[in-house]
Amino acid sequence: MEYLLSLVWMYIEMAYFLVLGYAFFHPRFSRRVCAILYAFSGIALCLLLYLVNNQLARQITSCLLYVVLSYSLFKGNLLRHVLVVVISFVFAGIFDTIFLYCSCTILQISPSVLLWRKLEYTATFTIEKLLLLLFAWFVFRIRMRGSIQKISAKWLLLTAIFPVVSLIMLFTVYFNYQNMSDISMGAFIFSFGLAVANIAILYMIHKMELETQREQEIQLLNQQMTIQTESIVSLERSYRAQRQATHEFQHHLQTISDLASGNQDDALHEYLQELLHNQSRRILCVNSGHPIVDAVINQKYQLAQELDIDMQIQVNDLSGIQIKLEELTVLLSNLLENALEACRKLPHDRVVQIHLLAGDALFLSVRNTTEPVHIVDDMIPTTKTQKEAHGYGLPNIKRILQGLQGEFTMQYADGWFDFAAEIPL
Amino acid sequence: MHSIVICDDDKKFGQKLLSEVRTILTQTNRQAKIHLFTALEEIPKQTLQDCDIAFLDIDFTQENYTGIDIARRLRSLNESAVIIFVTNFPEYAPEGYEVHAFRYLLKSDLSKKLASYLQQAFDHLPKVKQVFQIATAGDVITVPVSDILYMESHLHQVIVHIQKTGAKDIIQKRFYASLTKLEEELESKGFLRIHKSFLVNMQHIQKYQCSEVQLTCGVCLPASEKNYAQQKKKYLLWKGRQ
Numbered sequence: 001m002e003y004l005l006s007l008v009w010m011y012i013e014m015a016y017f018l019v020l021g022y023a024f025f026h027p028r029f030s031r032r033v034c035a036i037l038y039a040f041s042g043i044a045l046c047l048l049l050y051l052v053n054n055q056l057a058r059q060i061t062s063c064l065l066y067v068v069l070s071y072s073l074f075k076g077n078l079l080r081h082v083l084v085v086v087i088s089f090v091f092a093g094i095f096d097t098i099f100l101y102c103s104c105t106i107l108q109i110s111p112s113v114l115l116w117r118k119l120e121y122t123a124t125f126t127i128e129k130l131l132l133l134l135f136a137w138f139v140f141r142i143r144m145r146g147s148i149q150k151i152s153a154k155w156l157l158l159t160a161i162f163p164v165v166s167l168i169m170l171f172t173v174y175f176n177y178q179n180m181s182d183i184s185m186g187a188f189i190f191s192f193g194l195a196v197a198n199i200a201i202l203y204m205i206h207k208m209e210l211e212t213q214r215e216q217e218i219q220l221l222n223q224q225m226t227i228q229t230e231s232i233v234s235l236e237r238s239y240r241a242q243r244q245a246t247h248e249f250q251h252h253l254q255t256i257s258d259l260a261s262g263n264q265d266d267a268l269h270e271y272l273q274e275l276l277h278n279q280s281r282r283i284l285c286v287n288s289g290h291p292i293v294d295a296v297i298n299q300k301y302q303l304a305q306e307l308d309i310d311m312q313i314q315v316n317d318l319s320g321i322q323i324k325l326e327e328l329t330v331l332l333s334n335l336l337e338n339a340l341e342a343c344r345k346l347p348h349d350r351v352v353q354i355h356l357l358a359g360d361a362l363f364l365s366v367r368n369t370t371e372p373v374h375i376v377d378d379m380i381p382t383t384k385t386q387k388e389a390h391g392y393g394l395p396n397i398k399r400i401l402q403g404l405q406g407e408f409t410m411q412y413a414d415g416w417f418d419f420a421a422e423i424p425l
Numbered sequence: 426m427h428s429i430v431i432c433d434d435d436k437k438f439g440q441k442l443l444s445e446v447r448t449i450l451t452q453t454n455r456q457a458k459i460h461l462f463t464a465l466e467e468i469p470k471q472t473l474q475d476c477d478i479a480f481l482d483i484d485f486t487q488e489n490y491t492g493i494d495i496a497r498r499l500r501s502l503n504e505s506a507v508i509i510f511v512t513n514f515p516e517y518a519p520e521g522y523e524v525h526a527f528r529y530l531l532k533s534d535l536s537k538k539l540a541s542y543l544q545q546a547f548d549h550l551p552k553v554k555q556v557f558q559i560a561t562a563g564d565v566i567t568v569p570v571s572d573i574l575y576m577e578s579h580l581h582q583v584i585v586h587i588q589k590t591g592a593k594d595i596i597q598k599r600f601y602a603s604l605t606k607l608e609e610e611l612e613s614k615g616f617l618r619i620h621k622s623f624l625v626n627m628q629h630i631q632k633y634q635c636s637e638v639q640l641t642c643g644v645c646l647p648a649s650e651k652n653y654a655q656q657k658k659k660y661l662l663w664k665g666r667q
Binding site: 285286287288289297310312313314315316317353355357359360361363365366367407408409411418419420421422 | 523526
């Protein structure tokens with residue numbers, strides 16, 4: 001019966017770590033697979049702890065196993081997993097101590113007496129484990145999943161120092177008082193202080209992630225402004241060209257009128273023939289019915305011409321699409337800019353193919369010839385020198401597509417980079 | 426032998442284009458019959474039906490139609506022709522997509538890009554003219570791949586659902602085969618296994634959602650949710666390559 005209880009408490013404690021994992025990381029697998037791995041890990045942990053006799057070694061082994069479990073079930077770099085697991089472990093240990101102290105105070109018995117009272121002992125530790133799990137659920141609820149951001153390794157390392165030191169101090173206190181029959185007020189205050197400090201660390205991580213997210217949003221806004229400025233310049237250029245075409249048209253009308261009123265039929269006929277043979281210049285190379293799409297693609301098309309890149313475009317009627325202009329602009333501009341940048345590195349065979357097709361959903365595809373590209377987790381390591389300024393291109397695209405509930409994929413094969421997305425309309 | 430049609434109201438340019446195409450064919454050791462026209466009315470119906478590659482000017486200044494109208498006429502008679510629009514200034518528009526324009530060739534870029542575009546057109550031709558052979562009881566039927574909507578596995582048989590271009594009726598042909606083996610054979614021809622019982626021609630997918638695929642003919646088929654993410658990615662990448 002005691003073994004069964006221990007197993008249940010162990011699984012509840014593992015659930016505590018699992019829920020905190022969901023609060024701070026993205027899972028690698030589906031919930032069903034996570035649940036199966038969780039069940040097997042519990043058995044493995046049980047067996048390993050059974051084999052380890054030494055108390056200190058047992059605690060360290062548990063902590064390491066939780067790090068391995070966290071890293072296996074969730075994405076993110078190892079240092080981040082170590083940090084979150086250590087803080088969680090420290091907090092769990094401290095909460096154990098505090099709750100035990102409070103229970104003994106309420107029951108007016110010492111911890112060594114509590115060990116012999118099965119009912120009180122069982123109730124105390126069961127309630128304690130469930131409260132721990134409740135705390136984890138509470139953290140999960142207040143954390144925004146979308147704000148799981150990458151914090152630099154430098155900050156993670158600095159932040160990890162306090163929890164690791166806390167863990168060492170906790171073990172020290174634990175192995176000092178385990179031989180005592182009672183928990184001193186000093187140990188209680190010390191534990192309480194450590195708990196508060198580690199919660200503060202967790203809160204700091206949360207704030208750092210929010211800061212990182214805010215920084216990215218600012219970068220995105222700056223990028224949107226730059227792109228919109230470029231679009232305005234391009235539109236202004238097209239507007240001037242249109243004005244010139246209108247002026248020329250008025251000039252032609254005047255000439256035709258003069259020739260007609262002068263009864264110069266032959267000259268008029270010859271003039272009209274010449275006029276008809278000279279193709280009227282098209283201001284925009286794309287006419288999809290959506291002026292912003294036309295402006296963005298036209299701007300990139302002109303750039304492609306200058307870079308000797310063959311840009312091939314397929315569009316249908318996009319006049320009805322309802323996507324926010326700023327999102328569409330950033331999406332298209334980033335994709336096309338990436339494509340042109342990759343193409344210009346090639347000595348020849350520079351091709352960019354674009355599909356923008358509206359139907360039940362908006363299909364967007366940009367393909368380009370390129371040097372070999374390595375894709376990791378739907379990201380391409382940036383080659384740009386100013387990473388802070390330009391590294392947000394592909395993440396921006398992903399953020400916008402995720403916000404629009406779009407699906408996307410990318411691949412490199414046979415000298416071509418393909419990016420394709422579908423956005424519900 | 427392939428058939429190439431050139432239609433441009435500018436006779437001088439038309440001749441120039443014909444000459445350049447002939448030179449490229451000689452250099453690449455290809456044979457093709459080239460027909461040169463200056464107006465839609467000059468082009469016989471049979472020539473359009475037999476046409477493999479068409480170079481069409483977009484602007485016909487003296488006429489009340491454009492190259493898009495010629496392309497529409499061509500498409501109504503010939504689904505598999507490769508259309509290359511030749512123009513002074515490009516204008517990518519829905520009409521070009523509607524007639525499945527393959528490329529837009531600027532007249533100013535003729536010498537630079539014609540060889541490459543012509544080669545790509547020849548490479549593309551086998552894909553649009555692909556056929557599939559169905560061995561039914563005592564008979565072998567050849568069906569254009571573009572006419573196949575989907576294949577369905579039923580007991581030990583495969584049912585091929587076919588809708589000929591322009592027709593409304595869907596006909597079924599049954600034969601003994603393994604859908605898995607057909608998937609291996611037809612994956613490169615644009616077929617996707619959306620479900621253990623269904624192999625769909627991606628050309629005819631109208632909508633592909635988590636548990637259902639709707640075809641352009643209106644038929645809805647169940648799709649495997651387990652494999653949805655992977656198969657949807659294949660579909661998106663395929664669509665981007667068309």
